Amino acid sequence: MLRWGIIGAGGVAKRRTIPGIIKAKGARLRAVMVRDIERAESIARKFEAEAWYDRAEGVLEDPEVDVVHVATPVYLHREFVLGAAEAGKHVLCEKPMALNSAEAEEMVEACRRAGVVLMLAFVLRFHPGIRALREILNELGELVLARVQLLKYAPRRPGEWRLDPRLSGGGVLMDIGSHALDLLSFLFGEVEEVWAQVGNRRFSWPVEDTAHVGLKFAGGGFGEAFVSFGVPGMGKFLEVYGTKGSAFVEAESPHTQGWRITYGGKVVEVPPADLYREIAEHLARVVGGEEEPLVPGEAGWYNMKVLEGAYMSAKEGRKVPISSLPVA
């Protein structure tokens, strides 16, 4: 039984992560932390956690926490992942992994040295639609273009940390773009080069609200991620065009809903799953030595390299070879 401690238990953690974890076999909620102690207590009572804290150190020093979920603003991921590793606790880190790939590498190395499991919360990898999709992909011939689009209208409160690039590392590309790029490299492998254009089409934020990213996969096909917080709704979120046919995956909310996959006149309806429950159960099996991690720290690090390349491309107006990025 893994005992979980949540650092940053408000927001998405409260709405989606914790409800998933407490349903998971092999998982139990031990502690929650948010900066307001009364809110921490209220969240703890709601989900029947035994302990609550208003400082991350409370979770990191709690001897009854086995695994820490780091769900803070991005700029704090590094500090708390390193802290968890030092405390000998396993980690599930939210996406994007860090402010940049150098931080991500440091986090991977720290967990490796400490002998703790580090996983990234790219929960789309756990959607049952992935298995159905992989079978269909085998029928599509050579990849020509795979594109992921994640679009929603997402206004922000002034002063929100997501709008401060020093705290978030960037806008929509870091936020949901990280999911889009992870899904593409998960399905189609190594990225050889990336180009990108980013901009603000709906909101006058200090970070981008829209990003349009092109990829060339090492396997030869092209990829694309189109993400925006200024477009209300998206229809298809994944399209795969191959030399023998194409497949389309629809879900207005790919994380929480079932996927409708259409290809060659056929339709496959894949029911939804509780993806945080899935990842929590998987993590228990990984810690138990039964499975290899499906989203190891290296996946988050790689994702940061592609994100970094995309921002570099947008800034410098050139395609950026991913392999040429400094590894440290």
Next chain:
Amino acid sequence: MLRWGIIGAGGVAKRRTIPGIIKAKGARLRAVMVRDIERAESIARKFEAEAWYDRAEGVLEDPEVDVVHVATPVYLHREFVLGAAEAGKHVLCEKPMALNSAEAEEMVEACRRAGVVLMLAFVLRFHPGIRALREILNELGELVLARVQLLKYAPRRPGEWRLDPRLSGGGVLMDIGSHALDLLSFLFGEVEEVWAQVGNRRFSWPVEDTAHVGLKFAGGGFGEAFVSFGVPGMGKFLEVYGTKGSAFVEAESPHTQGWRITYGGKVVEVPPADLYREIAEHLARVVGGEEEPLVPGEAGWYNMKVLEGAYMSAKEGRKVPISSLPVA
């Protein structure tokens, strides 16, 4: 009544252009030219043309030809458009306009000096779906991304001129990509910069079978053209994502079929039109001084600049500002 002469009357001209022209009000087929005189005669008899030739000069020197349709392989467009201008004949030139933008400029200048009308056969501009679409675009808010995809499985005979870059100027990007890029600049205006990746995913041709092009419009939104001869079918060919909503246009063959436009839960079915008939009738009105040309030579020239920028981007791995291209 405009009397038409067709240079390069085989292929698409025979299948689509001539059948449209002979139905057009204000148009009459005077002469056809293909390199085989027996085939020329057969085409002339089929469409009731009075004259047939096996050399382009036959059409250019025919005093009863008022307007020349140049439908040859791309590398001959310049020569025959200049010849038509010199002979004082109006011109409808097939796409792409020329091998490069320098040729296109020369063609525009020659027709301007000769006082003849030069139009490009970007016939999608004449589809009745355009009018319906423009009204819908007004409801979508600010443009975030507009993408056109034109996809088909199109094997070629070895030795076909389209496969020789000296004769065609390039592969799928020059061929149907020119339509995609023209449609985007027609609907969304000036292109500020372009990036592109091109490749061969299905065929081992000396020209690309797939191209993935990104645009930034001077108006601020993003654009995309995805074209391939290696993907069987396409579904939607135009998608417009705006800050207030999105619109999708479906037609497996946008030139010959009706358009199904969906947006905000509504569906508009626009019936097809004979686009070559439309452009021939329009050209008669332009020559008669009743209308301004909807696809002037300058549109073809601009299209060549964007195409040239896209190839340059793919080769050099950088975004190419369109305004910086040499005009000559």
